[in-house]
Every structure is written in C-alpha cells, then in structure tokens.
Amino acid sequence: MTIKVAILGCSGRMGRNLIQAAHEHEQITLVGGTVRQSSSFVDFDLGELAGIGKIGNKTTTEISDLTAADVFIDFTSIESTFEHLKWCQQQNKAIVIGTTGFSDEQVNDIKTYGKTSPVLLAPNTSVGVNLLFKLLEITAKAIGDYTDIEIFEAHHRFKKDAPSGTAMKMGQVIAETLGRNLEECAVYGREGITDERDPNTIGFATVRAGDVVGEHTAFFADLGERLEITHKASSRMTFALGAMRAALWIANADAGYYDMQDVLGLK
Ligand SMILES: NC(=O)C1=CN([C@@H]2O[C@H](COP(=O)(O)OP(=O)(O)OC[C@H]3O[C@@H](n4cnc5c(N)ncnc54)[C@H](OP(=O)(O)O)[C@@H]3O)[C@@H](O)[C@H]2O)C=CC1
Numbered sequence: 001m002t003i004k005v006a007i008l009g010c011s012g013r014m015g016r017n018l019i020q021a022a023h024e025h026e027q028i029t030l031v032g033g034t035v036r037q038s039s040s041f042v043d044f045d046l047g048e049l050a051g052i053g054k055i056g057n058k059t060t061t062e063i064s065d066l067t068a069a070d071v072f073i074d075f076t077s078i079e080s081t082f083e084h085l086k087w088c089q090q091q092n093k094a095i096v097i098g099t100t101g102f103s104d105e106q107v108n109d110i111k112t113y114g115k116t117s118p119v120l121l122a123p124n125t126s127v128g129v130n131l132l133f134k135l136l137e138i139t140a141k142a143i144g145d146y147t148d149i150e151i152f153e154a155h156h157r158f159k160k161d162a163p164s165g166t167a168m169k170m171g172q173v174i175a176e177t178l179g180r181n182l183e184e185c186a187v188y189g190r191e192g193i194t195d196e197r198d199p200n201t202i203g204f205a206t207v208r209a210g211d212v213v214g215e216h217t218a219f220f221a222d223l224g225e226r227l228e229i230t231h232k233a234s235s236r237m238t239f240a241l242g243a244m245r246a247a248l249w250i251a252n253a254d255a256g257y258y259d260m261q262d263v264l265g266l267k
C-alpha cells in the first residue's frame with residue numbers, strides 16, 4: 001500500500017530531513033509541503049530544499065493546497081501545530097506531530113482532537129528513544145524507589161524549548177511508574193545552597209551547545225553503583241524515518257490519540 005504525505009514546516013531542520021525520507025520511501029508519495037508566508041522558500045522545489053536535487057514538487061504557504069495528502073507531518077512550533085490540528089480535524093485527515101514544548105494543558109487539548117480524527121503525538125520519533133521509554137519503566141519498577149533519579153539532555157544551540165520533550169516524557173514515564181506526580185517532584189536545575197537531595201525528586205539538567213543532534217541519559221544512582229541509560233542521536237534522519245513509520249501506521253488508524261508506542265507495538 002502507498003500513502004500520500006505532506007510535510008508541514010518543510011524548510012526547517014526536521015522538515016528538510018522529512019522531505020528526503022518521504023521522497024525516498026517506497027510506500028510513500030510526497031504530495032507537498034508548507035512554509036510560512038514570510039519565508040524566502042515560498043514556491044521552492046522541495047527536493048532542492050532538502051539538498052537532493054529537483055523533484056518537481058513546490059512549497060506552498062497554504063495547508064489547504066495539500067488536501068490530496070492522507071497524512072500530515074508537523075515538526076513546526078506550538079502555535080502552528082494547533083492551526084494544523086484544527087484544519088486536519090475539519091478535513092478528517094490524520095496528523096503526526098513531532099513538535100515539542102507543549103504544556104500538560106496543551107497536550108490535553110491535543111488529545112481532544114483525537115476524538116474525531118487520528119492524531120499521533122511523539123516528542124521523539126526514533127525507535128531507540130521509544131525503546132528507552134520502555135527500559136525506564138522496567139528500571140523504575142525494579143530500583144526507582146531507592147535510587148536517585150536524574151535526567152540529562154543535550155541539544156544544539158538553536159533549540160527553543162527546555163527541558164526537551166523527550167526528557168519531559170522520560171520524567172513522566174518514571175514518575176507514573178513510581179506513582180509520583182512529576183509536577184510536584186521535578187527539579188529543574190540547581191544553584192547555590194540547595195541542601196541535601198530529596199530522595200523523591202526527579203532532577204533535570206539541560207545543555208545547549210553547538211550542533212548536538214540530541215542526547216538523553218537517565219541516571220538511577222545508589223551508594224556504590226549507578227545505572228545510566230543513554231540514547232544518542234547522531235542524525236536527524238533517524239527522527240524522520242521514525243515519522244515515516246508513524247505516518248504509514250496512522251494512515252490505517254481510526255480516529256484516536258496515539259503515540260510511537262502504538263506504532264512500535266511497545267504498549
Ligand atoms: N519528535 C521528534 O523526534 C523531534 C522533534 N523535534 C521538534 O520539532 C520541532 C521543529 O524542530 P526543528 O526542525 O529543529 O526546528 P526549525 O526551527 O528548524 O523548524 C521549524 C520550521 O517550522 C516552520 N514553521 C513554523 N510555523 C509554520 C507555519 N505556520 N507554516 C509553515 N511552516 C512553519 C519554521 O519556519 P521559519 O523558519 O520560517 O520560522 C521552521 O522552518 C521542535 O519543536 C523540535 O523540538 C525536533 C527533532 C526531532
């Protein structure tokens with residue numbers, strides 16, 4: 001089966017990788033992609049944007065020009081994601097959202113769109129990170145109640161949100177497994193006289209530097225030993241290929257709210 005896909009925000013770092021991944025995928029036909037009205041890439045060949053040579057598809061500023069697509073892939077910004085969600089719901093189109101930085105309230109809003117059309121939200125579309133979420137569940141169950149849990153993440157200098165969506169999801173998975181409320185137990189960075197560590201907290205540390213694609217580590221530390229579970233992305237193509245898997249999966253899904261655990265059969 002072949003599906004038709006459109007890329008929203010296709011001139012971004014992820015957008016360009018998504019164009020290439022979609023164009024090269026045997027089961028996917030790339031219908032087109034959007035850029036902002038103010039963009040210097042309006043009416044620009046998608047292949048040239050992605051650095052793979054002309055493919056004959058041009059960018060548009062209007063999502064409504066792309067009604068031929070079965071699935072829309074959005075790696076943009078919080079505000080535009082909600083505009084895209086609204087349109088997809090009205091047209092009963094499936095959407096894969098990779099954008100990060102949503103508050104809990106905004107995630108709840110996104111879930112409501114799933115009542116009438118297929119919506120998949122994934123702060124990280126790589127297979128490795130979604131396996132890591134599973135490993136965190138197992139680890140937290142086994143040793144989480146007596147170890148110090150800290151989450152570290154590093155990304156490139158251009159990233160706008162912190163901690164990363166992936167780090168927040170890691171915290172949520174661990175907190176849920178341990179019956180803790182992340183809002184109450186999260187500590188975001190430390191400075192000055194902090195006093196001794198509260199054993200019930202989950203700490204977050206963020207680095208923004210150069211061109212780091214994405215690194216995440218969860219520490220489960222006891223006295224005498226510590227377990228570190230790390231994922232390192234070395235290419236954005238890993239996220240783009242994961243998004244293609246998600247698009248193929250959601251193209252056959254009913255209305256509902258989904259994540260990458262559904263796609264990868266990890267639930
Ligand atoms: N789920 C995952 O696996 C991953 C998620 N991400 C997340 O994806 C998002 C994007 O990341 P990244 O690609 O690095 O960021 P970029 O800033 O490079 O790309 C975002 C793009 O979206 C465009 N855009 C914003 N609003 C609109 C709109 N209304 N219509 C059309 N285009 C629009 C921007 O245009 P302009 O340049 O004109 O502002 C920009 O080109 C972030 O939230 C990031 O955290 C990133 C990597 C992996």
Ligand SMILES: O=C(O)C1=N[C@H](C(=O)O)C[C@H](O)C1
Nearest residue numbers: 100123124159164165166214
């Ligand atoms: O902005 C990025 O680049 C990334 N964002 C995602 C996140 O916030 O978790 C995923 C990935 O690590 C890259």
